[in-house]
Amino acid sequence: MSSSAPPVLPISNSQPTAATGGAAAESGGPTATPAVRAFISNISDTVRNGLSQRRPWGELVDRTAFSKPESFSEATLRIRKNYSYFRVNYYAIIALILGVSLLTNPFSLIVLVGLLASWMFLYLFRPSDQPLVILGRTFSEFETLALLGGLTLFVVFLTNVGSVLVSALMVGVAIVCAHGAFRVPEDLFLDEQEDSQTTGFLSFFRGAATNAALASAVPSVTARV
Secondary structure, rough: OEEEEEEEEOOOOOHHHHHHEEEEEEEHHHHHHHHHHHHHHHHHHHHHHHHOOOOOOOHHOOHHHHOOOHHHHHHHHHHHHHHHHHHHHHHHHHHHHHHHHOOOHHHHHHHHHHHHHHHHHHHHOOOOOOEEEEEEEEEOHHHHHHHHHHHHHHHHOOOOHHHHHHHHHHHHHHHHHHHHHOOHHHHHHOOHHHHHHHHOOHHHHHHHHHHHHHHOOOOOHHHHH
């Protein structure tokens, strides 16, 4: 008589993998990356859509359309009309001036980038179920906000970052107001475009944050965004 050996059952190692995946999910590390990626992607899409609504730069610098305003009220009216039409172009000019000011002040740029990174990674994209731990001390949600708020006040008011930003904004606003006061807006068509610009570009951060929150799969990150 011949005896047959019992069949060998395959051994699965799926439990440690599942446990590892569960631990990784609980840590919140890998799941935060899609949220950050979705937030950045939505910001870039919103910027691209907003810049697509800019007016031709040739209209902005048309030398034949410039004249001196006869009164202060006329200059104010011109600024309002030109702002409604060249809104995106004006934002681009102010952003360019801010960028040049920061690039010519490397220390301010580094400090500002560090401040933005602190807000993003210590609060915005940090899972709410994981408290902030620094040097062995655990910070609550309120303490985290107070810490970041104090750091922001210190950077803005006790370093030259605030003066650089304010100076650049003042220069940008002065250029925009000067252009708006001397640019004759009679050849501009404002009725059809004003509402689309207001809803398209001014809702930049709100729209990007909302889209990122909907795209995020992590409830804690969704709540923060």
